[in-house]
Amino acid sequence: MQSRIDAQARARRWWHSYELARIAHDYDDRQTKMVSVVAAQTAIRLVGGSEEVSVLDIGCGRGELLAQLARKQPGWALVGIDPDPTVQEGRLEGNFELISGSAADAPAVAGRLPFPGLVVSTLSMALWDDPERLLPASIAAAPAGTGALVIDLLRPPNTRSREAWASFASGDDERRFMMEQSAAWLDAGDWVRLVGQLRATLPASTVEVACEDIRFLGMTPTQWDSAVEEVLSRAEAAGGTTGVLLRVLSSN
Numbered sequence: 001m002q003s004r005i006d007a008q009a010r011a012r013r014w015w016h017s018y019e020l021a022r023i024a025h026d027y028d029d030r031q032t033k034m035v036s037v038v039a040a041q042t043a044i045r046l047v048g049g050s051e052e053v054s055v056l057d058i059g060c061g062r063g064e065l066l067a068q069l070a071r072k073q074p075g076w077a078l079v080g081i082d083p084d085p086t087v088q089e090g091r092l093e094g095n096f097e098l099i100s101g102s103a104a105d106a107p108a109v110a111g112r113l114p115f116p117g118l119v120v121s122t123l124s125m126a127l128w129d130d131p132e133r134l135l136p137a138s139i140a141a142a143p144a145g146t147g148a149l150v151i152d153l154l155r156p157p158n159t160r161s162r163e164a165w166a167s168f169a170s171g172d173d174e175r176r177f178m179m180e181q182s183a184a185w186l187d188a189g190d191w192v193r194l195v196g197q198l199r200a201t202l203p204a205s206t207v208e209v210a211c212e213d214i215r216f217l218g219m220t221p222t223q224w225d226s227a228v229e230e231v232l233s234r235a236e237a238a239g240g241t242t243g244v245l246l247r248v249l250s251s252n
């Protein structure tokens with residue numbers, strides 16, 4: 001437990017100081033845009049067709065996903081929340097609100113959303129105080145009928161596989177950034193516990209996951225599956241860097 005808290009503290013430093021956030025944003029600008037494109041497409045598939053939709057993006061960064069949704073769905077109520085002190089000044093253009101705060105503030109923000117819709121998060125959950133509590137609490141606080149979409153990464157099973165991933169770094173600082181981020185990602189057990197909490201808090205909803213090799217995320221149609229433990233342990237055994245997609249479908 002202590003080692004997870006230490007890993008998270010080291011991973012968070014990169015987003016909370018001006019000097020380190022520059023390295024983190026440079027990396028994201030080059031490497032992670034694809035995730036927000038997949039998230040925007042998947043979100044529209046999940047709740048598209050309706051005009052009155054709210055989306056709350058927790059750990060939204062400078063609003064990559066929200067800016068895309070604002071272009072494609074101009075009528076939606078789009079809100080992002082992020083504690084990084086640099087995101088307001090680097091905020092992308094678009095009709096969305098960007099609130100300064102952490103995932104701990106998300107349930108209160110969700111309670112003020114005008115319509116049902118989606119709670120979303122891409123590549124930020126490993127940095128939250130308590131994802132097992134805060135994701136279910138945010139969905140539960142949102143208007144009835146709200147679901148969720150999370151896209152994140154599965155912690156590789158050992159340091160060697162994290163090092164293989166970090167070998168794509170453009171320099172020493174970026175390599176350190178990649179090693180420290182990946183040490184904090186949720187492992188298969190963390191994902192299973194999160195899904196257990198979602199099912200306990202939202203018994204009328206359906207919770208499913210899909211795992212995709214990060215190199216192919218977005219290229220193959222996602223196979224959603226409710227057998228969470230099996231899907232994750234298969235992905236963990238395969239090694240490599242795995243994207244985990246999680247969706248919560250509300251039955252209300």
Ligand SMILES: C[S@@+](CC[C@H](N)C(=O)[O-])C[C@H]1O[C@@H](n2cnc3c(N)ncnc32)[C@H](O)[C@@H]1O
Nearest residue numbers: 015059060061064084102103122123124127128
């Ligand atoms: C890898 S970036 C992802 C940004 C964006 N979601 C994307 O996919 O482009 C991680 C984000 O999580 C944010 N973050 C850090 N601590 C957080 C916390 N406690 N709660 C919510 N977000 C947090 C960081 O500030 C950063 O913007």
